[in-house]
Amino acid sequence: MNSVDQEFRLYQNFDELAEDVLDLAKEILPDKLIYLTSFSASKQLVLRVSEEREDIAISEGMDIPLENSVCHRINFNKMQPLVYPDVEVHTESLPLRNLLLDVNIKSYLGLPIAKLNGERFGTLCVVDSQASEYDDHTIELLQRIVRMFSYYLELERRAYRDPLTDLYNRHYLMRFFETEKLTTGSLFFLDLDGFKKVNDTFGHDRGDEVLKEVGNRLRHFVMNQSQTFAVRLGGDEFIVHLSGKLAEEAIDQLANELLQSMSEWKQDEQLSTSVGIVLYDASEPILLTELLRQADQALYKAKAAGKNRYYCC
CATH class of the missing domain: 3.30.450.40 (GAF domain)
Structure with missing residues (x-):
């Protein structure tokens, strides 16, 4: 599709x-x-x-x-x-x-x-x-x-679109999980490291520009993947959803590709990205709220380990 x-x-x-x-x-x-x-x-x-x-x-x-x-x-x-x-x-x-x-x-x-x-x-x-x-x-x-x-x-x-980044919004993600016949897939939960400091130091206009650029980079990322879409949950939190089962090597490659795409910013902005990853399988009930909770926990572990990295639960 x-x-x-x-x-x-x-x-x-x-x-x-x-x-x-x-x-x-x-x-x-x-x-x-x-x-x-x-x-x-x-x-x-x-x-x-x-x-x-x-x-x-x-x-x-x-x-x-x-x-x-x-x-x-x-x-x-x-x-x-x-x-x-x-x-x-x-x-x-x-x-x-x-x-x-x-x-x-x-x-x-x-x-x-x-x-x-x-x-x-x-x-x-x-x-x-x-x-x-x-x-x-x-x-x-x-x-x-x-x-x-x-x-x-x-x-x-x-x-269904976020007005700032033109990515899909939370409503789209919820509707997708409500209406699609899901089998296996994964959520990559992204959060910008250092974004609050950018807002505080350079102002919210620059913060908005950063978020728009994140949107552009995520669009480029999903264009190169099949059955994949990106969502802005709110603030500086984003989701990339991938359909299908991923091998451990594929998860590592995709996560590092995402981290690399989010690593280049102006030197004084000191921005990076942490990613929490959760996998799901239709053999068990799939609840988006539970998946987001697990992805958020994985994200917390990535940040606790030093940021600018991913953790897959």
Whole structure:
């Protein structure tokens, strides 16, 4: 599961709104196949399809490598739709033409969907097995539907994101443990060593800048790990959640990578990070409150041992 999929699965009423988006689009273009997609760093996932059609090989749940995706060619910087009224005539390259014809798409309209912060979400796509014209009025109506969906995404983002660092918040972590079918995983509980002194010496504005930078570094860390996300619990406390069973060597490598990423600061700030790690297994009841308590105890032991290190309980 990519991070985008993981996030929208926890959104309130996402399925219902996705169906509404497709229903509204079908009111405008009743004879077309319409589908909603999301992007990860490497793939495009078909989230919802207006209907299954035998003549077009697009189905709900299919994923496509991003480099092979036609939607990847949409201009998200200018938020402009990509239109091919006749794929055999209007596509600019043979590989692109073959990508569409291989699934029997003869006409294509793709509209970019972005969150209000500019982050790409995915696309609303309209396709047919015959060449079709898409007039400006039709495209404008579809763009209005897309904007409505983007506003919904922003409301949900604010519910699950920390406003300072843009990491996930405690509410997201709680909802994840309430709704996901968990098997095995781990929590890495991070706390900044020396952060109070930074606030007291350089002021809260500099403290906020440090927290934002921690957010940036944690985002970079989780991008390189599968099924991983980062949370700001509050203050200078952060969680990295990793799904799956970790060997002792993997724990050591990941913990040291985290410590290294948090070790470089301005010399007079004297900042470092301590990490408490707790592992869980679905063979026993999984309670987030208990996991956080155990992770906090492990963090305390890391600090008591000299800080700038990790302890795995």
